[in-house]
Amino acid sequence: MNTFLSPNQEALQQQYGTFANEVVAPIAADLASHKTCLREFLQSLGQKGYMGISVPREYGGQGQSFLASVLFVEAIGEHEAGLGLTLASHQAVIEVLKKFGTDTQKSRYLPLLARGEVLGTLAFTEEQAGTDVFAVRTEAKATGDSFELDGQKVYVVNGEMAGLHLVLAKAESGLGLFLVDTGENGSVKAGLNRSRMGLKSARANDVKYNAVKVSCEAQLGQGKNAETITSFANDVAKVVISAAAIGLLRSCLKLSVEHARKREQFGTNIGQFQGIQWKLADMLTESVGAELQVHRAAWALEEETEKFATYAAMSKLLASKVAKVQTGEAIQVLGAAGLSEDLPLERFYRDAKAMEICLGTSEAQKIQLVTELRI
Ligand SMILES: Cc1cc2nc3c(=O)[nH]c(=O)nc-3n(C[C@H](O)[C@H](O)[C@H](O)COP(=O)(O)OP(=O)(O)OC[C@H]3O[C@@H](n4cnc5c(N)ncnc54)[C@H](O)[C@@H]3O)c2cc1C
Known part of the structure; x- marks a missing residue:
C-alpha cells in the first residue's frame, strides 16, 4: 500500500x-x-x-x-x-x-x-540565465495599459505548439511574470527543436518575443511575487518530470526481472546469481524509495503547501539520480541485449541523464535544499 x-x-x-x-x-x-x-x-x-x-x-x-x-x-x-x-x-x-x-x-x-486545445509552456531560461534564472534580460516595457515584451528564450518545452506561455521578463520595476496568449500575438516566433540527448519526444525550442503586447491583466506577478510564482511553476514541473523517472524505473525493473528469469548462463538462469539478485534488490528499493518521495511531493502541493518546494527539490534530485544509476544497472543485467535499440533501455538511459539537467540541475536542487537547512 x-x-x-x-x-x-x-x-x-x-x-x-x-x-x-x-x-x-x-x-x-x-x-x-x-x-x-x-x-x-x-x-x-x-x-x-x-x-x-x-x-x-x-x-x-x-x-x-x-x-x-x-x-x-x-x-x-x-x-x-x-x-x-x-x-x-x-x-x-x-x-x-x-x-x-x-x-x-x-x-x-x-x-x-x-481539453488540450491549448498547450501550456514555461518560458524562463535564456542563454545567460540558466540556473541563475532570475538573471533574465527579456524586457517588459510598460506602455500605458499594457506591456511590450522583447527577448529570446531557450529550451522552451512545447514552444512550437504552445498557445499559452508563462514568460519571465524584466520590467523597470523589477521582475515580471506574464501570460502570453500566442493566439493574440503574432510576434511570438518559435525556432527549431534543439538537438539534444534524451527525452526526445518533447520539443524544446528557442522562442523569440518581438514587441509582443500583453495587457496589464496578463501580468501574473511582479517583483518578489514573480519570483515566488516562477519557483512554484518550476517546482510543479520538477515533480512531474520526477514522475516520468518513476515510470521509467518500473519498466527497467520489469525488463530486468524478466531477463534474469529466462536468460541462462553456466547451466542456470542468471537470476540465480547473487550478483544479479543484489542489483535487482537495489533497483526495487531505490525505485520505491524515489516513488514515495515523488508521491509525498505531489501530495504536499495540496496537503502540506509550506513543504511543497522542499519535497519537489528532493524528489527531482532523488528520482533523477536513481533513474540514472538504475537505467545503467538494467542495461548491465541484460548484457548486450540491454544495448539493443530494439528495447527501450538505451533510450531510458539517455532520458535519465537529461532528467538530471532539465527543469533545474541536481546541483540547483541541492542549493535550494541547503538554503532551507539554514546552515
Ligand atoms: C530538455 C530540457 C528541457 C527544458 N525545459 C525548459 C522549459 O520548458 N522552460 C525553461 O524555461 N527552461 C527549460 N530548460 C532549461 C533548464 O531549466 C536549464 O537548462 C537548467 O536550469 C540549467 O541551466 P543551464 O543549462 O544554463 O546550466 P548552467 O546554469 O549553465 O549550469 C552549468 C553547470 O553549472 C552548475 N551550476 C550552476 N550554478 C551553480 C551553483 N551556484 N553552484 C553549483 N553548481 C552550479 C549546474 O548545476 C550545471 O552543472 C530545459 C532544459 C532541457 C535540457
Missing part, C-alpha cells in the same frame, strides 16, 4: 496503467523518433480528459488531485519519458493558474488547457 494514495487514486492508477499499456506502449518509440505526430497524440489525450486531470470540474477538467496527474505521468513514463517533460510544462501552467490566476484568467484558459 502507498501511504499517499486513496482508494480512488489507486483505481485511477490502474486505469492510467491500462491506457498507457494499450495506447502509449505501441507508439512510444515512434513518438521518441518523431515518426508519430506529438501534437495529434496530445490532442487525443485532451479528448480523453488526460490533459486536465487536476483541473477543477467547474473549468471542464477531471477534478482530480495533482497527485492523480502525477500518477498518469508515471504510467505513460513507463513507455516514453519525454511525454513527462511535455506534460510538466503544461501541468505547471495549470497549477499556476489554479493557485495564482484571476477568475477571468481561470475561466478563459483552464477549460482550453484541460
Whole structure:
C-alpha cells in the first residue's frame, strides 16, 4: 500500500496503467523518433480528459488531485519519458493558474488547457540565465495599459505548439511574470527543436518575443511575487518530470526481472546469481524509495503547501539520480541485449541523464535544499 494514495487514486492508477499499456506502449518509440505526430497524440489525450486531470470540474477538467496527474505521468513514463517533460510544462501552467490566476484568467484558459486545445509552456531560461534564472534580460516595457515584451528564450518545452506561455521578463520595476496568449500575438516566433540527448519526444525550442503586447491583466506577478510564482511553476514541473523517472524505473525493473528469469548462463538462469539478485534488490528499493518521495511531493502541493518546494527539490534530485544509476544497472543485467535499440533501455538511459539537467540541475536542487537547512 502507498501511504499517499486513496482508494480512488489507486483505481485511477490502474486505469492510467491500462491506457498507457494499450495506447502509449505501441507508439512510444515512434513518438521518441518523431515518426508519430506529438501534437495529434496530445490532442487525443485532451479528448480523453488526460490533459486536465487536476483541473477543477467547474473549468471542464477531471477534478482530480495533482497527485492523480502525477500518477498518469508515471504510467505513460513507463513507455516514453519525454511525454513527462511535455506534460510538466503544461501541468505547471495549470497549477499556476489554479493557485495564482484571476477568475477571468481561470475561466478563459483552464477549460482550453484541460481539453488540450491549448498547450501550456514555461518560458524562463535564456542563454545567460540558466540556473541563475532570475538573471533574465527579456524586457517588459510598460506602455500605458499594457506591456511590450522583447527577448529570446531557450529550451522552451512545447514552444512550437504552445498557445499559452508563462514568460519571465524584466520590467523597470523589477521582475515580471506574464501570460502570453500566442493566439493574440503574432510576434511570438518559435525556432527549431534543439538537438539534444534524451527525452526526445518533447520539443524544446528557442522562442523569440518581438514587441509582443500583453495587457496589464496578463501580468501574473511582479517583483518578489514573480519570483515566488516562477519557483512554484518550476517546482510543479520538477515533480512531474520526477514522475516520468518513476515510470521509467518500473519498466527497467520489469525488463530486468524478466531477463534474469529466462536468460541462462553456466547451466542456470542468471537470476540465480547473487550478483544479479543484489542489483535487482537495489533497483526495487531505490525505485520505491524515489516513488514515495515523488508521491509525498505531489501530495504536499495540496496537503502540506509550506513543504511543497522542499519535497519537489528532493524528489527531482532523488528520482533523477536513481533513474540514472538504475537505467545503467538494467542495461548491465541484460548484457548486450540491454544495448539493443530494439528495447527501450538505451533510450531510458539517455532520458535519465537529461532528467538530471532539465527543469533545474541536481546541483540547483541541492542549493535550494541547503538554503532551507539554514546552515
Ligand atoms: C530538455 C530540457 C528541457 C527544458 N525545459 C525548459 C522549459 O520548458 N522552460 C525553461 O524555461 N527552461 C527549460 N530548460 C532549461 C533548464 O531549466 C536549464 O537548462 C537548467 O536550469 C540549467 O541551466 P543551464 O543549462 O544554463 O546550466 P548552467 O546554469 O549553465 O549550469 C552549468 C553547470 O553549472 C552548475 N551550476 C550552476 N550554478 C551553480 C551553483 N551556484 N553552484 C553549483 N553548481 C552550479 C549546474 O548545476 C550545471 O552543472 C530545459 C532544459 C532541457 C535540457
